[in-house]
Structure formats: C-alpha cells, structure tokens
Amino acid sequence: MSQQKQARAVVVGSGIGGLTAAVALHQRGWQVTVLERAESLDPVGAGIGLAPNSLRALDVIGLGGTVRDLAAWQGEGGMRAPNGRWLSRTDSAAASERFGGPLVLLHRATLVDVLRSALPGDIVRTGAAATLVDAGEPGGRPAVVRTEAGDLQADLVIGADGVRSGVRGVLFPAYPGAVYAGFTTWRVVVPAPAEPFPPHETWGRGRLWGTQPLKDGRIYAYAAAHAAVGGRSTDGEKAELLRRFGDWHHPVPQILAAAEDAKVLRHDVFHMSTPLDTFHKGRTVLIGDAAHAMCPTMGQGGNQSIEDGVVLGQHLDPAASQAQLGAALAAFTADRLPRTTGIVAKSAKIAKLAMLDSAPAAAVRDTLLRLASLGPSALALRAFDGVCDWQPPQRTYAARTPVHQARQAHQA
Numbered sequence: 175m176s177q178q179k180q181a182r183a184v185v186v187g188s189g190i191g192g193l194t195a196a197v198a199l200h201q202r203g204w205q206v207t208v209l210e211r212a213e214s215l216d217p218v219g220a221g222i223g224l225a226p227n228s229l230r231a232l233d234v235i236g237l238g239g240t241v242r243d244l245a246a247w248q249g250e251g252g253m254r255a256p257n258g259r260w261l262s263r264t265d266s267a268a269a270s271e272r273f274g275g276p277l278v279l280l281h282r283a284t285l286v287d288v289l290r291s292a293l294p295g296d297i298v299r300t301g302a303a304a305t306l307v308d309a310g311e312p313g314g315r316p317a318v319v320r321t322e323a324g325d326l327q328a329d330l331v332i333g334a335d336g337v338r339s340g341v342r343g344v345l346f347p348a349y350p351g352a353v354y355a356g357f358t359t360w361r362v363v364v365p366a367p368a369e370p371f372p373p374h375e376t377w378g379r380g381r382l383w384g385t386q387p388l389k390d391g392r393i394y395a396y397a398a399a400h401a402a403v404g405g406r407s408t409d410g411e412k413a414e415l416l417r418r419f420g421d422w423h424h425p426v427p428q429i430l431a432a433a434e435d436a437k438v439l440r441h442d443v444f445h446m447s448t449p450l451d452t453f454h455k456g457r458t459v460l461i462g463d464a465a466h467a468m469c470p471t472m473g474q475g476g477n478q479s480i481e482d483g484v485v486l487g488q489h490l491d492p493a494a495s496q497a498q499l500g501a502a503l504a505a506f507t508a509d510r511l512p513r514t515t516g517i518v519a520k521s522a523k524i525a526k527l528a529m530l531d532s533a534p535a536a537a538v539r540d541t542l543l544r545l546a547s548l549g550p551s552a553l554a555l556r557a558f559d560g561v562c563d564w565q566p567p568q569r570t571y572a573a574r575t576p577v578h579q580a581r582q583a584h585q586a
C-alpha cells in the first residue's frame with residue numbers, strides 16, 4: 175500500500191483459498207509470499223466439485239476456461255434412495271442452463287496444479303509453518319508473521335489456514351471455534367466400473383453416498399454418516415464402508431470392491447455454526463475455511479474459498495494509500511460475510527435433512543423430494559439458486575501486473 179515500494183502480502187496456507195488469493199493479488203501487482211506448513215503442495219487424494227459461481231470467479235483471474243475444459247458430467251444424474259429409486263432427476267444441460275455453465279468435477283491435485291502454475295516459482299514456501307504475531311494497523315505498523323526462518327513484515331496478511339485456523343485464533347481469541355457437525359466423511363478415487371452409471375447422490379438413514387466421474391476416466395466417490403467424533407474403524411475404513419453401504423444400489427458395491435483400503439480418506443466434519451462478526455482486523459483478513467468452514471453437503475466450501483480469493487483481489491489495490499486498506503478490508507467483509515454465513519447455514523440444514531436417522535422421517539423426506547421434483551426443474555438444482563448463479567462484483571481487475579498486461583497485449 176505504499177507509493178514507493180511494492181506492497182507486500184503474506185498468505186498463510188496454500189489450500190485452494192490461499193492459492194487463489196495469491197494468484198489474484200499477484201495479478202494486481204502485490205508482492206506475494208505464501209507460507210505452507212506441509213512439506214509439499216500434494217493435496218489429499220480426492221475429487222472436488224466446482225460450480226459455475228467459482229468458475230466465474232476463476233474467469234476474473236484468467237483460469238476459468240482451463241478448469242471448464244475439465245468438465246466430465248454429461249447426461250443424466252440426480253438423487254436416489256439406497257435401493258436405487260430416483261428421488262430427483264436432472265441432467266448436465268439443465269444444470270448448465272440454470273446456472274450459466276457446467277459443474278466441473280476434478281481431482282484436487284489438478285486444481286492445485288492449475289492455481290500453482292499461475293504463480294511464479296518462488297512465491298510458495300513449503301515446510302513453513304507460520305504464526306501471526308501482530309495483525310498490524312492500517313496506516314500504521316505492519317503486520318508480522320513468525321516462521322522458523324524468521325519474522326516477515328507485511329502490508330497485508332491473509333489467513334487461509336483452514337478450519338482450525340491459527341490466524342483466526344490470534345485475531346479473535348474469544349471466538350469458540352468450529353464445532354463437530356455430528357458426522358464423518360469418506361472419500362476415495364477408483365477406476366471406473368465396467369457397467370456405466372449416472373452420477374448420483376444417494377440419501378439413506380443417517381448416511382449418504384455420492385459417485386461422480388472425473389474427466390480422466392476415474393471415479394470420485396464420497397460418503398458421510400453419523401459417527402462419534404474421532405472414531406476410526408479397527409479393521410480399516412473400506413470394511414467400515416462395506417458394512418454401511420455394501421448393499422446399496424449399483425455402482426456403490428462395485429466402487430467399494432475397487433477401493434484400496436489405504437486410499438480411503440476419512441475426515442470428521444467441523445463447521446462454524448456461529449459466524450464471525452467480521453473477517454478482518456488490522457491488516458489481517460481471513461478467507462476460506464478459516465473464515466466460514468461449512469458442512470460439505472452443498473459442495474461449496476472450496477467454491478467459496480475461490481470466490482473469497484478473487485473478491486479480495488478486487489478490493490485490494492496495491493497502489494491505494496495505506497489508510498485505505500482498512501476500508502478495503504471492511505468492504506471485503508461486507509461483501510463476503512452475509513453470503514458465506516447464509517451458505518454455512520444452508521449446508522448445515524441440508525446435512526440434517528440428508529442424514530435423518532428415523533425411518534418415518536426419512537420416508538416423508540423422500541416422498542417430499544419426489545413430489546418437489548415433479549415440476550419443470552429438479553429440486554436438486556433449485557437448492558442451489560442464489561448460490562451457483564453468483565457473479566463476481568467486477569469481471570476483471572482494473573490493473574494487473576506488467577507481465578500480465580504484456581501477455582494480453584501479445585495475445586491481442
């Protein structure tokens with residue numbers, strides 16, 4: 175934020191949110207450093223669904239087209255009951271038409287590669303656990319982040335360090351933190367079964383299962399079930415999945431047969447059922463799961479992290495005066511907090527509905543779902559109105575890096 179030297183931003187965490195923010199700020203002309211405590215950028219081996227809202231955000235930083243090319247879902251899909259009966263049917267064309275673009279399912283590693291390759295090689299430092307020691311003061315002292323290699327001073331710090339965010343703990347020590355949502359999840363990527371199937375999410379009693387194709391021909395499957403927090407199966411998670419889902423409709427048994435026990439990921443779900451009052455303090459701002467961790471039932475956590483990163487870039491002009499930083503961060507909070515708070519609440523509501531334990535309640539739910547889907551548009555799509563049709567506040571940045579401008583001039 176100074177006229178003389180390049181403004182410096184330090185991003186804590188190189189997940190989807192941190193990398194997106196890094197790309198956005200780099201394109202705006204910030205000097206960016208990303209600190210990641212893991213030794214490498216290899217993400218957990220599972221899939222992720224990106225909806226038209228985050229793809230439009232990625233358009234702002236020039237990456238939407240690359241990701242859209244990875245779209246795999248063509249044809250029918252929808253919601254089913256464990257015996258295979260359809261509760262709500264839709265197809266990829268209807269989804270595209272309703273939200274202005276396709277849903278893209280891709281491997282997390284692919285998404286991280288796309289984001290990482292939009293950054294110069296020296297921006298991301300791995301093996302660099304970071305602690306915020308001073309949130310800084312706009313127009314006053316810089317923010318300070320501590321690493322083993324020493325302290326870094328910054329005009330701006332972005333806490334993109336996930337659901338158990340240490341940056342959040344320093345900024346808002348009285349905040350109670352994310353709470354257990356009451357269910358655990360499993361994820362696995364397997365080769366496609368021989369017999370074809372339409373992509374689906376299947377709701378049972380206290381359990382759900384989803385199977386989605388990836389562009390590379392493999393299958394991404396996820397499951398959720400009520401379970402005690404911290405629980406782990408003594409005979410492996412594949413055996414646990416077989417017990418809970420082994421008699422569900424095709425292709426669930428085939429996916430389970432193909433799954434390698436060591437590659438089945440299990441994570442308990444924590445969400446921020448109490449929203450923060452603000453996402454920023456001093457020169458420091460929270461994004462992604464650090465700001466608004468949500469249940470994965472709408473598949474929006476990563477999508478919202480991407481929106482955050484891009485919108486943050488839109489608010490932060492590196493050439494603006496130091497004093498304007500506070501106003502820019504307040505504008506970011508005003509843009510993002512109401513939207514993400516609504517999506518956190520809706521995701522929790524859908525999780526409750528999806529995982530009803532009682533047989534009579536689940537039967538009523540299934541009947542209502544079928545009836546609600548008899549109209550011209552499937553309920554499975556209507557639930558995403560107001561979420562997937564989001565547009566970024568501005569389509570592009572007013573200013574980009576000299577490198578970016580030169581590339582654009584060359585392409586023109």
Ligand SMILES: Cc1cc2nc3c(=O)[nH]c(=O)nc-3n(C[C@H](O)[C@H](O)[C@H](O)COP(=O)(O)OP(=O)(O)OC[C@H]3O[C@@H](n4cnc5c(N)ncnc54)[C@H](O)[C@@H]3O)c2cc1C
Pocket residue numbers: 186187188189190191192209210211212221222223224302303304305334335336337340359360361396441443461462463464470473474475476477478479
């Ligand atoms: C089963 C399941 C399925 C999901 N499916 C979807 C989906 O289909 N679509 C979707 O949009 N979302 C989905 N999500 C949610 C999504 O995974 C998260 O919302 C998203 O990954 C959050 O990104 P993030 O960058 O905010 O945080 P994270 O991905 O958690 O990244 C935080 C990073 O910060 C690093 N870090 C932490 N502390 C420090 C420190 N002190 N110093 C340095 N680095 C640190 C961590 O190592 C990590 O790399 C799903 C979640 C689950 C559990």
